[in-house]
Amino acid sequence: MIWIEPRNLKRRFVPTTSSLRADRAVPERMESRLRVGIGWVVVAALVAGAASASLALVAASRGWLPGVVTGGPAYAYTQVVERGEPAAAGEPVVKAVARAGPAVVNIHTLVTVTEGDPFGFFAPPRELEVPRGRGSGFIVNGARGYVVTNLHVVEGAERIRVSLPDRRAYFAKLIGFDSANDIALLQIPGNARLPQLAFADSDRVLVGQTAIAIGNPYGFENSVTTGVVSALGRELEREDDVPLVDVIQTSAPINPGNSGGPLVDLNGRVIGMTTAIDARGQGLGFAVASNTITRAIEEIVRLGYARQPYLGVELVEITPDLAQELGLPSADGVAIRAVAPGSPAEAAGLQPRDVITGVEDQPVVRAADLRRLLRRHRVNDRIVLRGFRDGRERTWTATLQAHPRLRQP
Structure with a gap:
């Protein structure tokens, strides 16, 4: 960017009269000529400055310069006036928001309440639709109108209103949910040609x-x-x-x-x-x-709903003392406290005091690791569990079932 320095054309740089009068030997005529010469210099400077400023403004207005610095009243401030696309348009965050923003929606939930005397003695009751809450969501399939949000945003709502950044608004219906992961899938009816977001891995x-x-x-x-x-x-x-x-x-x-x-x-x-x-x-x-x-x-x-894989074990974190008691080489892994009757764990032969240290090729160090790895599988998947029994390495093969306690529609 070219920086044009603002100049105050009212400011003049001339020698002081005292400096001219200091030399008494200068004749009157020479002093007069000197003043005339200085005057011409000042005039020339003013003309040159005005011409430069005019050229800069013409160049900026015709797009020859990317920007120009202008001054406020009495040069109280300077401002860079950009030409063309804003310089920030190339920033990574700005680009990402420009891609994703159009598919992010505002969600309003509504419920119906009864107002007035419920017995109708003084006035007949009437039903009113009132806001229940609000949240966010995003469109994942523009052709089908699928919108993803949290289950807790829309739970208990009688009607769900979805509005887009371009001010289009629709009433959506709840297709289903995943209560374990707080996920709800909505659908906007019709063929609205909606923007959509893509998922990363x-x-x-x-x-x-x-x-x-x-x-x-x-x-x-x-x-x-x-x-x-x-x-x-x-x-x-x-x-x-x-x-x-x-x-x-x-x-x-x-x-x-x-x-x-x-x-x-x-x-x-x-x-x-x-x-x-x-x-x-x-x-x-x-x-x-x-x-x-x-x-x-x-x-x-x-x-219409999401199932969660279920193994059927109660777990205990392994301490150094427990690792020594169970004859383990380290405290990595989780011990089984109990096995649910009729569960995939029981069918696989797992018992209390068994230790699980891995699922397939993924290590299990804590109970959270086992829950995370199980949740990444699907119902009816066959998985291989690695671990120890009585200090000896063992493997078990289990077929995961749907979690029996999770709420479904």
């Missing part, structure tokens, strides 16, 4: 990469915050004792109303769905991983 997400959250916190539509991926594979406890597993932690600020919105990478692809925050500190946001979402969508479209 969350197994390839790296700690430290840029994470961009887009949503509607406190009703501020299409707000953008940025941060990084802080950690992977987090587990969040819930009131129903079914933890939210394989969660992405992010430092991108997340607030009420962001729930259900996408967490995207610098390519504008979904790496997760913002779901929860830890209110004890700042920058502690959590998102359901994209691969968890895609597995849920497939099941919901096919069955």
Whole structure:
């Protein structure tokens, strides 16, 4: 960018009269000629300055220069006036938001309440539709009108209104949900030719990469915050004792109303769905991983709900003392406290005090690892478990069943 220095044309640089009068030997005529010469110099400087300023303005107006610095009243400030596309248009975050933003939606939920005397003695009761809550979501299939959001955003709603950034608005219906992972799939009826987002592979997400959250916190539509991926594979406890597993932690600020919105990478692809925050500190946001979402969508479209794989064991974390008691080479792995009757674990031959140290080729160090690896499989998958019994290495083959305790439509 060319920088044109502002100049104040009212300012004149001339010798002081005292410097001219200091030399008494200068004749009167010479002093007069000197003043005339200085006057011509000043006039020439003024003309040259005006011509330069005019040329700069003409060049900027015709697009010859990328920008020009202009001055405010009495040069109280300077401003760079850009020509053409804004310089920030090439920034990675700006590009990612431009790709993803059109498919991020605002979700309003509505319920019906009865107002007035329920017995009708004083006035007949009337039903009113009132707002229940709001959140975010994103379109994953524009042709079919599929919208993904959190289950807790739409749960209990009688009607669901979805609005796009271009001000189009529709009433959507709930197709199904995955209660274990707090995922709901909505559908906008008709052929609206909607924009859509693509998913990234969350197994390839790296700690430290840029994470961009887009949503509607406190009703501020299409707000953008940025941060990084802080950690992977987090587990969040819930009131129903079914933890939210394989969660992405992010430092991108997340607030009420962001729930259900996408967490995207610098390519504008979904790496997760913002779901929860830890209110004890700042920058502690959590998102359901994209691969968890895609597995849920497939099941919901096919069955109307998402099943969760179930092994049927109660687990105990292994301490150094317990590892010594069980004859283990290390404290890595999880011990089985109990096996559910009729479960896949019982059918596979697992017993209390057995130790699981791996699923297929993936290591299990803690109970959260086993839950995360099981959740990545599907119902009816056959898996090989590695571990120990009585200090000796063992393997077991189990066929996963649907979790019997998870709520279904």
